[in-house]
Each structure stands twice: as structure tokens, then as C-alpha cells.
Amino acid sequence: MTAPTPAPLVDVRGLTVSFGGGAPVVSGLDLSVAPGESVALVGESGSGKSVTARALLGLADGGRGGGRARVTADAFRIAGHDLRGRDGRVAAPAGLWRRIRGGDVALVLQDALTSLDPLRPVGREIDDALRLHTRLSPTGRAARVRELLAAVGLSGDGTDTGALRPGALSGGMRQRALIAAGLSGAPKLLIADEPTTALDATVAARILDLLADLRAPADGSPAAGMGQLLISHDLAVVSRVAEKVLVMRAGEVVESGPTAEVLADPQHEYTRMLLAAVPAGKPRGTRLCLPGATGTTAPPPPAARATPPAPAPTPATAAGAAADPALEAAGLVKMFTRRDEAGRAVAFRAVDDVSFSLAAGTTLGIVGESGSGKTTTARMALGLTDPDAGRVDLFGAPFAGDRGDGHPVAEAARRPRRPQLGAVYQDPLSSFDPRMSVGALLADAVSGGRTRRAGAHRRRIGELLDMVGLDAGASARHPRSLSGGQRQRVAIARALAPGPRVLICDEPVSALDVSVQAQILDLLDDLQRDLGLSYLFISHDLAVVRHVSDQLLVMRGGRVVESGETEQVFSDPQEQYTRDLLAASPALRAAAPGD
């Protein structure tokens, strides 16, 4: 797409990285980034994309020396410096590396509070590169820090953001500060490693806009014509920003090319699988796993093999919406206290008058950003937290909260009915007793807690494992030794063990790679169809919720801002907030037939 560039900022061929003599984690990678160009490196966990980014700065081993990382290349030129030694190893004097780092090339890591020193004011972090790479006086540097803060949108309302420590900033502000720290050395190339992963959708969208702005400079922008290398696991993010994309798998680039081309006409099977797995824009009931495509973890469940892709909605979803609700909440309120700046305890409504109705055999999605009250709502529905007001009925009978006479439903009264209601969590591992094997977990669930010996219920455990697409051998293993997708399958199997009719799924796929996410979503779909389950499905990810839900609830600040039929909400949002969410939600621009 871009015109041939005279001097690429990154010109690397045949980059190979290995640790401690092991198999290479990156092998034979070719990469070039021209000034003003935005290139994306996309891949799932363990594909080697972050290591590649670091290797470009000589930090493959994290910069702690030790020499365990072995980095070789056929060509390795960064910002005009040839850093390839005679033996093919990438090597340079420490001083040269230090000039390149922060000066020619900036690396912006994903936030999660950890990429900024929690003990230093952010201004100092931004100042670092100025101190190291410019000859400005201290006052000059202070002025420059203010300019940079302004450039990333961190000035205004009078507070000196530079004097604050990261703990006092929101996630989005931290990411901006981090970008400012990267820009301060006036780099020719900005490498951003998962810059939006930890952020809420609306915030992430603004960060992406900022990155785009930096590259397409307005007047006085600090980094006109800056090249960008974007690292992400999220194809949707990439499709929004990058001109060129490289798809990585297991240390190798499987496909590369202009973004639009790759998305529109993926050549490699893996790219196709990735694209198919993205739920955005896939109608309810569409299978996300390509038949025959193998995931990175487990084979597709038997149900998936048996059932052809079924675009038609199931009978339940078509007609059951009005029929007797499986789970119904009315006027749920939950108060929490938090401390204000003066240290006083202040009550606030974490959940404020939330009502919903989940029809049997359907899925009700709840979507919202962090702090919107989704999880508290789920906890109240599960009878784990007593609501301060309102009630939850399960199949028409009070299950939690006000049981009708002003008193809350007692746990003892609820306990016999608990088998009807199961739960699946975001992090399956933390919901397992770490001392128990898969078999023990399932035996415990099947027997109602009477035994943990898998032998006692071998047949039923086998059935459950088969149902979630795991083989019977998994019974003897410990969840720790399983992959993320397999763990989530175990969690689902356990939730199914008592024979529930309603499952509450709280961010069940948020921690998973997109291909694994696709498998789990498909599995949930199959189970719903086969077992007639009802789901309360909670997620921050609009695309996922849209894909799985019949009905939708949008939450913000503890309140329901919008609800209704999923497609209706998406196609005709009534509230501004919903529209903002939709706008911020990255979608595959090139391959979104549903749009």
C-alpha cells in the first residue's frame, strides 16, 4: 500500500531467538517498518510476538544479561544501525543499545499497573528519556514533560499529572503516561506491546485513536512520521490501526501483507481459523471453529463434530422468551462502602435497582465495563451475596433476597435447590481447590460433596468429560497441568455435574486466546442446545455477548442503561452510552459481513 521507502526503521531478516539452548521461540522472522508506517504483529499466547518486539531492542532476555537468550539474524538493522555481529548473533556495545533504546526506538508495554514504577511520579518516568537522550536543562526538561503530557491528553483541569504516581491514575491515563514516556526521546519507531489489552473498550478505543494521531501528525505533533509496530493478540484491534500485518504462530510468521488483504482473503489456514474465531459480527448460533481446523489446545468437542454448522436459531430461542422465566431478578440493590479522599467511609450503590428475566433455554447477556456491577449482580443471583433490596426467583420460587415476608432467603433453605443453578468463572483455576485433581473435583461435585474419590463415580465423570470434549484420561490430571481452554472445560463439566438447568457464566472466556474462546463459546452453544440450559452470560466484550445472547442488558455504574433483544439493541441502540460502547468496540473492518 505504502510507497517504497528509502530507509526502513526496522529491517530484520531471519530473526531467530532461543533461550538457554532450547527450541527457538522465534524463528526466521522477517520484518520491516518504514517511517510513518504502522505494522502489526498478531498472534496468540506463546506465538513469540513479544519476544520479537524485545529482541529488536536487545532485550529478549528482559535486559538482565545472563546470556541465556540467543538472538541471531541474517540482517538486523534498527534505525540505521547494523547490529548484526559477524557470527550472525545480534550484538552491540551496551552504549549503542542504550542510545537506540528510548532514543531511536521506544517500547510501550501493556499497562496493568506494572509498566510504570508504582513508587515514582509519572513525570519522572517521562523525564527519563529526556535525561538520557537530550541535552536539555532541568527546566527545559520539565517544560518538555508538560508538553508531552499535553500531547497525550494528560493535562487540563489544573492538576499536575506529572507529579502523581501511577496508583493515582486510571488505567487509560496510565497508558497515556506510558506512551508519553515512550515519546519523550523523540523516537523514530514506537513499538507498542498489547497497548490496550487491560483496558475497557471505550478507553482502549481512545488510546488507539491517540496512537493513530501520533502517526498522522497534526501541526506540532511530537513525532511526525513516526513508524509504529503494534503487538496484539486481537485481530480486531489490528484491523483498526495497522496498514500491514504479520500473523505469527509458534514463533513463525505464517502470513503477512497489507491488513485489508490479509483480512479479506486470508491465505493461511491459521489466519482463517483466527478470523473465524472472532465472534464480532457472527450471528447467534454461528459456529466459530472451522470444521477441521485444529485449535491450539484440544480437539473440538464431539458435539461440534456431530452437529453441522447450524445458522438457524434453536426453537427455544425463537419462542421461549416470553415463557416461564428460569431466573428472574427484581429491583436488586447492593450497597458497598468505600473511603473518600478524607478517609471517611461513604456508602455507594454498587448495584442499583437491577431487574431482569432469563427465559428458560435462552441466554441473557449482561455487558458493561469494569465497575458496572455485573459481577455483584451475578453473585446476588447465585445467592452468594445477600441483596440489600430486591429478590431473585429461580423457577418461580424465591432463591435469594426477599423471600416475600421481608426476610431474606436463608442459605439452609436455598441449599437443596442449588443443584439447579451452576456457575462458570473467568479464572477456572482459582475456582478449583488447588489440592484436588480433575477427577476429585468432579467426584466431589457429582456426589454432593460426599466423596472425592474419582473411582466411585467413574461412569458419570466419564460422561461429563466427554460432554465437554475432554478424554477420560483427564480425570487423573491436575488442573494446573491443563491448558486454559481445558481448564475451562473442566469448570464447565463441574458446573454441569449436579444437573443444573441454569448456568451463570461470569466472563468465562475473557482470559482465553481467541481460538480457544471460540471453542468454549461453541461448546456452551452445543450444551445449551443439547441440555436445554439457560445462561446468564456476563462479559465486558460486546462482540462475545452479541454472539451468545438472545437478550441483552447493558450496565453502567450499577444501573441497567438499556435492555432488550440483542439484535435490536445492537442495531438500534437507544442510549448514548450503548452507542459509545458499540463505537469503541473494535470490529474486523475488512471482514465483517454482518455490518
Added chain:
Amino acid sequence: MSAPRTSSTGSRAGGRTRAAASSAASNLPAVAAAAVVLFLAAAVAAPGWLAPADPLGIEPAAAFSAPGPGHLLGTDESGRDIYTRIVHGARSSLTIGVAATGVGLGLALLLGVPAGLTAGRRGRRVHPRWVDASISRVLEVLFALPGLLLALVFIAFAGPGVTTTVVAVGLSTAPGYARIIRTQVLRLRDAEMVQAARVLGRSRTRILLGHLLPNALGPVAVLATLGVGQAVVWASALSFLGLGAPPPAPEWGAMLSAGRTYLSVAWWMTVFPGLAIVAVAASATVLGRWMQRRAEGVSA
């Protein structure tokens, strides 16, 4: 723990390489610690097998023999063999250490579990919050009387002796354990694992006994391992101060205390029992850290 919702490529690689490096470096200490533990186990189980002589048997003529072929680690003022006494002393020294740790843990459980269960975060009416409040106060008070001081105060009241030493050292280690148990219980109480068990319909008692306590005690077991080493040191400190096990029992601290008198003529009487104490404390540390790393590997 704070942000499980992130892609995991970033920090994990660094952590893994670091762990690999440190495990390589810590292999030797671990092997040494294991050897010490094996030796001690043998000394406790069958001291006569490792050292057939009588630890109390005197031989005035052989008093103050320097370490050599006849007496590997020399003899003391009454001609008793230091090696024999160290081996036979392992039982009493370690028994005191283990018993003291047991006393400490027992007390800590009594304090820490109720505190952890009632520590109020969500304002539950079911839990009397004052239980945690008062236990926390008690712990604060105990913390203000650190280590040996608490033990000494206890001895001031109860008089010196082995039993007193055990209780005194146990008492002074209890607050540390209690706080950790409290934190563990508090952390696990609201953990997803416990939620999951509740969703599956398990009763409170069942969750407490079946999930909460066993998992809360895991890290405590690690600390207890470290603690046994510390307890041996403290108990021997009390013996050294003349407030612990009475002579001629071959208790290490008491041996050391007796040996100090003859420091200028028989250094081996001081150095070797001391080394035994150091070996126990150091291998307890190495072992405890190894367990900790393993436990972390389990939960990470």
C-alpha cells in the same frame, strides 16, 4: 491476581527464566539441607545407631580432647564425646523446636481462624465483627512483645525448664502464625474456590473443614518449617541464658553454654553445637523456601 484478564505473554517469560536460574543456583543448598534433614531424622529416630556411645558417660581422663580420630568432634570437660552428644541432643533440641512450633500453631489456629472468618469486609450480619477486632488487638499486643522478650516474660512467671521453654517459644511464635492464618482464611474465605463450593451447595462447616482450612494451612506449613529452625534457635538461646533445658542433658544450647566457659581451651565445645543449631536453622530455611516455591508453582 489483580488483572487476570490480560494476555499472559508479557511478564510470565521473565518470571520463568528467573525461576529457572534461581532453581539452578539453589540446587546445592537444597541438597545440603536435605542431607542435614536426613541426618537429623536418623539422629532423632535412632541416635544409638549414629553414635553408639553414652551421651552422659563421663571419662574424666579424656577431658578436653581436641577433635581427632578418637573423638571426631572432641570431648567436653567431663570427657564426654561431643559428636555423641550432638547426635543424641538432636532429639531434645528438635523435640523442643517442633513442640514449640506445634504450641505456636495451635494457639495461632485458635486465634487466626475465627479472626479470619469474622474479619468484616462486606458488613455481613452473620459474622460478629468484634471477634476479629478483639483478636487483632490481642495480636497487636503480642507483637509488641517480640520474640525472646515474650518468652522471657513467660519464664519470669512460670520459672525456667523444658516445658516452660516449649510454651514460651510457642507463645512467642504464635502471633506471627496467627496473622498469617488470619490473612489466609480471609483471602480464601472470599476466594472463587469457596464461592464455587457454596454454589455447589456445600455447608459452611464443610467448606471450612474441607476447603478453607486445608488450603489455609498449606502456606502455614511452609512457615512452620522455617519456624522450627527459629524455635530451635530460640530454645537454645534460652538454654544458653540458663533458662532452658538443664544439664547434663545433651541439649545443644545448654552444651554451647557450657562450652563457652572453656572457649579459650576447647573451642570445639562451643563451635560444633553452634554449627548444629545453624545447620538446623539454615536447612529449615532452605527447605521452607523450597516448599514455598513449590507451593507458588502450584498456585501460579
Added chain:
Amino acid sequence: MKILRWLLTRLAGGLFVLWAVATLVFIGIRLVPGDPVEAIVGGPGSQAGPEAFALARAEYGLDEPLIVQYGLMLANLVRGDLGTSYSLKVPVAEAVSEQLPGTLALALLAWGLAWLLALSVALFTALATGPRLSRVADAAGSGLEIFAAAVPHFWLGSVLVLVFATSLGWLPPVATDSPAGLVLPVATLALPLAGFLGQVMRESLATALASPFALAARARGESETGVVLRHGLRHAALPGISLSGWALGSLISGAVVVEALFARGGLGRTLLSAVTLRDIPLVTGVVLVSALTYVVVMAAADVVERLVDPRLGTTTATRAAQPDLAAGGGRP
């Protein structure tokens, strides 16, 4: 406003601790079989008559009903009167305030030395880069620390005396007024603490240096020394600060042994003799002073910790989330 609130809470907590300690000790004495008067008149070689008993009983107020005695004790405490020592026959407050400076000086010096040693080893191993060197430095540092932390004061002191005083004759084997006389006692007290602090500091430093923010700093072109000094140091110091209460405990416990070993006057030696003579008022006095010191140190550590780590200022929840450290350690 916030500061005042914090101060008041601290003060109330401190007073509570002191009251509780005094009360515990009071109850303790009464639970112990035997007559406390024996400890008063039962000095060496004593053959006291019944008059002496009655006299002592009246003098120490032991003939009053328990509740009156308790009230009197509290009233006296409020006035700063800790009673009269059974064995020294002088006011406890006087005896203790006479001994406190010596112990404080010893403890502070040892504390400083321990920090210096722990930080030096931590920084040294952090700055020792390169494949082999870093591994060797790491192993050596960790070995030294484990050994140092495992060494009992009483043994270390003996061995140091044996080597540096008896064999080499470089340093006096007992505490003297000259600085040379302080070297061995301070070293004996400091080394085990340094070993322990070193373990937590080095761990914390290693975590900091392996964390993304350190990588980010390197990616900005910071040298390794810069990363260690600008980022690592503060993170290494934090656990050391938060373990201050524990360290104080270790120093006080150690002072008992070290002061006995090096024949140095001080609270530790006073306590030891008070314990052997069952001089309950004196024991109570030393305990109260040590508890008071603990309260003060904890408050100071809290302030310093907040200065270094402003994260702690925000909510109590974040504080509670701080991990408990190490065996027998931790803090309220």
C-alpha cells in the same frame, strides 16, 4: 485532618497496647503460685523475719485487695510511675531510663549496619551481571544470607570473640567506652538481622528488576546501574521498612544475649537479671518500655513507608492486601 485522625488512631492503639501489656503482666503475677514478697525479701543470703515480710508487703502495696492493687498500678502508670524494683530497690522508671540509652544506641547502630550490609549484598548481586558472575553472586549472596539469618546471636558473639578478640587480639572482647568496644556487640546483633533483611530485600529487588517497569526503563535506554538505583532501591527498601517492627523485636531479643555476652549495661541485661530474680516490677517496666518503643517504631515505619510508597496512603484495603512476610514476621 487526615493526619490528625491518623495520629489519634495511632495514639489510641499505642495506649491500648500499653494498657493491655500492663494488665496481662498484672494478671500473670497473680496467677503464678507463690508469694511475690519472697522475691522481694528473698535476695541472696536473705534470712528475713516475718517483720521484713510484712514490711515489704506494705511497702509494695501487696496487702491491698487485688482490684485496689490493679487500680493503684494503673494510676501509677498514668503518672509514669512503674513501681519499685524488687531486686534493685530503686524506682523502675529510673532503672529503665538509665539503661535505655545504651540499648537504643546499640540497637540503632546494629540496625544501621544491618541495613547497610543487606542493601550492599542486594545491590552487589543485582549489579553483578553476566552469565556466570550473576549466578555465582546470587548463590553466594543467598548462601551468606541464609547462614547469617540462621546464626544464633549467642553463638555468633562467642565465635567473633574467639576470632577477633582472643585469637587475633584486634578488638576488645567486652563492651568498652571506646568505639572499638562497640564493634563486636554491634556486629553480633547486626549480622543475623542483615541476613534476614538481605533475603527479603534481595527478593524484592529481584522482583522489581524483573518487573515490566524495569524492562520499560531499560527500553528507555537506562543503564543497569540506573535501573537498580532509580527503581530497584526503593522497592528493595520497602519490605525492610515494613519489617521494622520485626527487626526491633529481633534487636531487643538479641540485646538480651549480646549485652550478657559483652558485659554491656542495658535493657537486655536488666531484663535477664530481672527474669532470673523474678523481679516482676522491673520485668513489667522493661516490657512496657519495649512495647512503647515498638509502638513508636511502628508509627515511624508507617510514616516512612507512606513516604516511600504513597500507594499505602489511599485505602486500608490496599494495606491489608500487602503480603505477610516471612516466618514469625509480619506486622499489625
Added chain:
Amino acid sequence: MQNSRWRAAAPAAVVLASALALSSCSGGTTDTVPEEPVSGGTLVYASGDAEPTCLDPHVGGNYPQALVASQFLETLYTKDQDGQIVPWLASGADVSDDGTTVTLHLREGISFSDGTAFDAAAVKANIEHVLDPETGSSTGYLAMQKVESMEVIDPATLELGLSAPDAALFESFTQTWNAMMSPAGLERSQEENCAAPIGTGPFVVEDWARQESVSLTRNDDYTVPNPEATADPSHTGPAYLEGIEWRFIPESATRYSALQSGTVDMIDNAQPDSIASAEQSDAIEHLDAPRPGASNRIELNSSKAPFDDARVREAFVRSVDVDAAVDSLFFGTAERSYSPLSSVEPMGYSDESLFGYDPDEAARLLDEAGWTERDAAGYRVKDGERLSVHLPISTNQSVPAEQSLFEQLQATAKESGIEVTTELLDLGSWYGALGEHEYDLVSAPYTKVGPDVLRILFHSDSTEPAPSGYFANHAMVRDEGIDAALEDASSADDEAERASLYADVQAEVLEGYYLLPLYDQQNHFLHSTSLRGIGETTAVATPTFHNAWLAD
């Protein structure tokens, strides 16, 4: 006139005097190497004894107090270079024929360091102070308890009325526990007087840093009351030393290394191994000054089983190998004793034949006494009861070598089937255990000048515990014959008669196996060779430093 009696030497005393306390290595140096003493310098003395809680030896009255108080307090009488009791602050005395009136003549021109004159009123005030229950004197009180009335005749004469003749009175006057203090000083509160007693001695108390040291400075107005009794009669003025720093270093190993390193100049309670190693050294000298009074011994509680049977007592004594233990533990620094009295006591009586190590004889005696069975552990058993005896040990009063000795006795007794259980106790608990009769064996030191100590140790009156629970007759000897002999000896006015009475008593208790004598109460000092003019001691064997000086 019988006052001359106290200057006349009993023949036995002359013989023993040469073998006395003062047979120190350094004792001779001043004689053989006539060096000009240098004035100045501060002596650093390290005491291993417990720090006194009161520097006034009237209060309580134990050996640590006497050690330090000997430097600033003086007594009415003392022992001279030959071990003879001679007047010191007193110039002489007359004793009435019935022995109940003693007229003390005092030296004139002596004053206390606060300027108060030393006179009859001062002596009266001191004796009253000792007898006042509020003072809480025990050692001094026991020595003065026969004094019934006092009358100041003139400033230099005091007449004492006694309740009964007291042959031990002048011996008592030599004890530091009955030393003279300024009446003005005694007027102060006990707390103040304890902190800095005011005496007539060559040094005065400057400061007492508790737990650490007592600073003594030279008394510049000092004159020697009786120069004839000293090693250097020509030196009558103030001491050579500017002062003494009297430190407390309870750890014996630390104390010795402090001496080796030159941090201190002199130490007491030198351990046998230190002494042995000092013998090899050119820089350190040894001063051996056994304490007067009782020997160091183990007493057997004859009031209860199993030691109510004399055969069992003898069997125990025969079953333990004291000699081997003393040989190995004391490096030749202690000589075995076979007497209840210290070797410095002229009236001591010994019988070595009674105390040989003889397991066969022990076995025979035990069989005879009915302890014929043996249990699994090898101990003898009678009527299902193990032959087990209990030995509480006071940690404050016994040196490490002695504790090791007890351990060795324990080990040898085991071979004869006697179980000895030991228990280390702090002083308070130890007194408690004695008061409750929870002992079969006990070792309790008792220092007193003169054989009258026998009355305190073996008279049946001493079996009755004082209210504190303490009693001195731990062997629980209750024998009317012994009581009578002790009382006669106490009021006997003839030395030979007294000696024979005391010899009878000693033979009686030795043959009854009420005690197992070990050795003299150990009182070893080590000092650097740069400390000269050392060797003089008081009657209670505490060193004095008037003639001492520090060479460069």
C-alpha cells in the same frame, strides 16, 4: 586483761598461716623485686560475681558486696600478713572476765570520706544499723546478734554489753559485712546509702552505673590505721591508684578474654581452665585466696529418706569419685578437702580416711540398708522405690566447673545404682526448694571468719527455717551433743578448749556422713603483670588495692 589474747597466735594458726591465701605468685614480686611504686592510673577490675543490689554490705550481706565494699569500707579488726586477727580501726579491746562486757578502744584522727569523724558514736550507729530489722542485714546481723547494749564512754571508747560470751566477736569484727560507715551517710535513705556508702577506706564511690560498673576514686585524705598489719608499713598515705573501675562481667570466658586483651587488669572468679592457661602466660599472674568459713561441700539431708539412714549416706559418699572429677575439672587449682572448714581456718579438722571412692563398700552398705533390687535402668530399688536423690543447684552460686563436677558425681553414683537428679534453679527458686525440703543433696557456700560458722551450719536451731524459708543447717543435723559442744565453744575463753570442742563437732559430722567436703571455697584472681603490689586481702579474703600500682 585478756585483750592480748587476740594478738597471741595459736600454734596451729602459725603453721597454717604460711600456707595461706597469700601464697600468690605475685605476692612475692613486691618483695623480691624492689621496684619504686608508680602513682596514678585507674585499675579496671572485672568481677564475675553477681552485681550487688546494694553497695552497703550491712544490707543483706553477701560475698559480692564484700568484694567491692572492701575497697571503700574498713572494719574494726582485720587479719594481718600472718593471718592473725589484729585491730584496724580499733586500737584494741578489753573483755570482762565473764565475757559479757567488751570495751572497744578506737583509733583517733581517722575520719570518713565525708569528713565525719570516726568515733565511738559512729561505731555505735553502725552496730545499731546492722541490728535494725529495717536494714535487712543477715550476715552482719548474725554476727552481732549477741550485742545487747552499747555505751559511748568517750569518743575513743565504746562499751558493748553482750547477752552471752561471744568467742567469735572479734572474728566478726573483721568481716566486711560489719564494716564502718559514716553515721551521716547512714542517716540517708537506704536507697541513697546503697548507691554510695561512705567509709574510711582508700577509695570512695564516685558513681554506680548499674548493670555495668562502679567507679571508685582515690580517697586523698586516707591514712592507714594500722600500717604494721600491711605488707608495706612505710606506705601510710593515700593509695597509688587514682581509681578503680569495678566492672561486672558475669561470663567467665568473656572475663578472661577481657583480661587477656588488656581491657581489664584483674578478674575474680577465675575458672580453672583460665588459671591453667594463665600459668603458661607471662602476662598474667594468679592470686589464690581461699575464703574463710566453711569448705565447699555437699550436704546430705538427713531428715528424710533415703539419707535418714547413715549407711545410705556413707554409701553415697563412697560411690562418687570426687578426686577424679576435681583432677579433670580444676586443672590442679583446687585441693581436695576432707573438713567442714576452710583450710584457712586454724581450727579445721580433717579426716581423709572417711572419703575414699569405694564402690564395693558402697554396694555392701546399700545391700545392708535393703537397697538390693535393681531396676531396668540399673538403679537400686527398695520396696518398689528407686534410690533417687535430688540435687538442686543454684545457678548464681555455683561456677561452671562445679556444675560439671556435680554432673560427674551424678555419673559415678549411677554406677553404684544411685540416681542423682539435678535441677538448675535461680536463687529465689533455689531458696524455695530448700525451704520446702525439696532436696536430698545441696551445696551451699557459707563464708564467715572463724570456726563459729560450725554453729550456724550444724546447730539444731539452724534447722528451723527463717520466715523466708532459709535455714543454714541443710544437713538437718539434730544432735544434742553437737549443740552443747557448739554452745560451749562459742563462750569458751580458752583457745585450746575451743579448738578441741570444734574438732569434736567436726569429727562428729564427718563420721555421721552429713556432708561430703569437696575443696575450699574457690577464690581465684588473675591479674596482668603490670598490676603490682597485689596480694593483700581482707579477713574475708577479698583483695585490697591500697598498695597496688600499675606499671607502665
